[in-house]
Every structure is written in structure tokens, then in C-alpha cells.
Amino acid sequence: MSVVALPAQPDPAIGATTPAVTGPAVERFLDSITASTTRVSYAETLARLTSVTGPAHPIATLTPEHYAVVMDRWKSAAAATWNRHLSALCSFTTWAQRQDLLTTNPARRLERRKPTRRGDRAIPRTRLETLFTDPSYALRERLLWRLLYDTAARAEEILTLDIEDLDLEYRRARVVSKGGAIEYVHWTTLTARLLPRLLTGRTTGPVFLADRHAPASGPRAPATAVHPQAGREMIRCPCFGRRRRIPRPDARGADPAHALVRRCRPRPRCRITFPATPTG
Numbered sequence: 001m002s003v004v005a006l007p008a009q010p011d012p013a014i015g016a017t018t019p020a021v022t023g024p025a026v027e028r029f030l031d032s033i034t035a036s037t038t039r040v041s042y043a044e045t046l047a048r049l050t051s052v053t054g055p056a057h058p059i060a061t062l063t064p065e066h067y068a069v070v071m072d073r074w075k076s077a078a079a080a081t082w083n084r085h086l087s088a089l090c091s092f093t094t095w096a097q098r099q100d101l102l103t104t105n106p107a108r109r110l111e112r113r114k115p116t117r118r119g120d121r122a123i124p125r126t127r128l129e130t131l132f133t134d135p136s137y138a139l140r141e142r143l144l145w146r147l148l149y150d151t152a153a154r155a156e157e158i159l160t161l162d163i164e165d166l167d168l169e170y171r172r173a174r175v176v177s178k179g180g181a182i183e184y185v186h187w188t189t190l191t192a193r194l195l196p197r198l199l200t201g202r203t204t205g206p207v208f209l210a211d212r213h214a215p216a217s218g219p220r221a222p223a224t225a226v227h228p229q230a231g232r233e234m235i236r237c238p239c240f241g242r243r244r245r246i247p248r249p250d251a252r253g254a255d256p257a258h259a260l261v262r263r264c265r266p267r268p269r270c271r272i273t274f275p276a277t278p279t280g
Contacts (some may be wrong), residue, residue, distance in 0.1 A: 023055025045088035079113035151185035161207040
């Protein structure tokens with residue numbers, strides 16, 4: 001009777017394609033990451049792991065102590081930095097477990113840190129009330145601040161308000177929002193008390209008048225073409241909320257203030273009128 005020998009068990013090291021040591025495993029893990037920014041971020045953390053354990057250290061023997069030594073480098077860093085490096089270790093651990101290189105989780109003793117919550121950036125109400133009622137500030141500025149606070153509107157929407165846009169009875173104003181939509185903003189009783197004081201004696205025109213005139217020259221001067229023979233008059237443009245010095249049309253009918261008129265097109269109700277040209 002012949003005896004047939006049983007087949008020998010194959011050596012797991014022969015033909016194995018999965019690296020069993022830290023260095024090659026880390027390289028293979030990084031190659032599997034498609035996002036370049038993530039790969040660079042993880043490479044810093046795993047380079048620290050390789051230097052702590054050595055590139056020939058068996059992955060199966062990684063312990064929580066190894067990971068703790070790795071994370072000691074960032075123990076005094078911000079919570080976001082700590083969490084970023086811990087995420088790199090956890091991702092590598094998950095990948096190694098899927099490759100059957102790890103049966104435990106060396107990161108189980110490490111915890112994510114709670115980011116420091118920033119304090120409330122809102123200005124305290126008592127400080128706002130002090131600002132709104134401080135007589136050292138002009139009435140115009142205090143009313144502007146209150147309107148911005150009450151309506152939560154953009155500064156441009158409030159600064160371009162005309163008196164005709166206001167509905168004092170219902171404490172609201174008609175504004176042109178971003179995109180050209182017509183909307184209404186509302187304000188409180190304290191703002192309603194300040195508005196009549198600012199509008200005393202005025203029934204038309206901009207709500208917020210400027211105390212300064214546009215400079216006649218320099219980088220901040222209005223970009224308007226001036227005819228050599230054209231006179232210059234002060235007119236009020238509701239779109240700007242201030243008086244601007246622009247040239248008068250000349251005798252031939254040319255309007256050298258076309259640049260200013262072009263800037264006023266977003267406000268269809270803006271009407272720029274010139275004084276009559278003197279004759280004789």
C-alpha cells in the first residue's frame with residue numbers, strides 16, 4: 001500500500017502582497033489617498049509614527065502606547081491641530097484593519113478634543129444703548145446706527161433712502177435690495193423718535209445729508225468731463241445723498257455731466273436738474 005503525503009500548508013510570507021511592517025504599509029496607505037491635500041496632511045502624522053516605531057516595526061504589534069507617543073508631539077497644540085493628527089492615525093488604523101493587518105485599535109485610548117468655543121461677538125445691548133444715546137455723536141450718525149441695527153439692512157440701502165421712501169406712520173421704508181427687488185424695512189419706537197428730529201423742515205431729498213462737498217481735484221474728485229466753457233453749479237443727486245459740483249450744460253446742448261447721470265441709472269426715480277443757463 002502506497003502512502004500519499006498530505007499537501008504542506010503554504011508559507012504566508014511567500015507571495016504575500018500586503019506589507020506587514022510600518023514603513024511600506026504607510027506608503028501604501030498614502031498612495032491610496034486621492035486628495036493631494038489630505039495626503040500631505042496625513043503624511044506628516046504618519047512620518048511621526050514611522051520615526052517612533054521604526055519603519056520595520058510589525059503593524060500587528062502596534063499598541064496604544066505607540067500612538068500616545070506620536071500624539072505627545074501635539075499635546076500643547078490647538079484642538080483643531082490635535083484632532084487633525086488624530087484623524088490621520090484613525091484613518092490609517094481603519095485601513096490596516098480592512099487589510100487584515102491589525103486586529104485591535106491602537107487609537108482607542110485617544111480622544112478628540114473639543115474646540116474652544118469663541119465668545120459671542122455681538123455687542124452687549126447696554127453698550128449699544130450707550131452708543132445710541134451718547135450726545136457727543138451727531139444726531140445723523142446715531143440715527144444711522146439705529147436704523148442699521150433695527151432693520152438689519154445693508155448700509156447702501158439705508159444711506160440711499162429718500163424722505164419720499166419713508167412711511168413714518170407705519171415705521172417702515174421702501175428700499176431697493178441687492179438685485180433690484182423692492183422691499184420694506186421696519187424700525188422700532190426709539191428710531192421713530194429720532195427720525196422727525198433729523199427731518200425737521202425737510203419733506204424731500206435724501207434722508208442722510210453729508211456735511212462735506214466732493215473735492216474739486218485729486219484722486220477722490222468726481223470723474224466728470226468738464227467743458228472748458230461750461231459753468232459749474234451745485235446740485236443734489238438723491239443717489240449719492242450729497243451735493244456734488246458738476247458742470248452746467250453748455251450753449252450747444254452738450255451735457256458734460258453724462259458720467260454722473262450714468263452712475264444714477266440704478267435709481268430710476270433720480271432726477272438731476274440744472275439751473276437755467278443765463279442768457280446775454
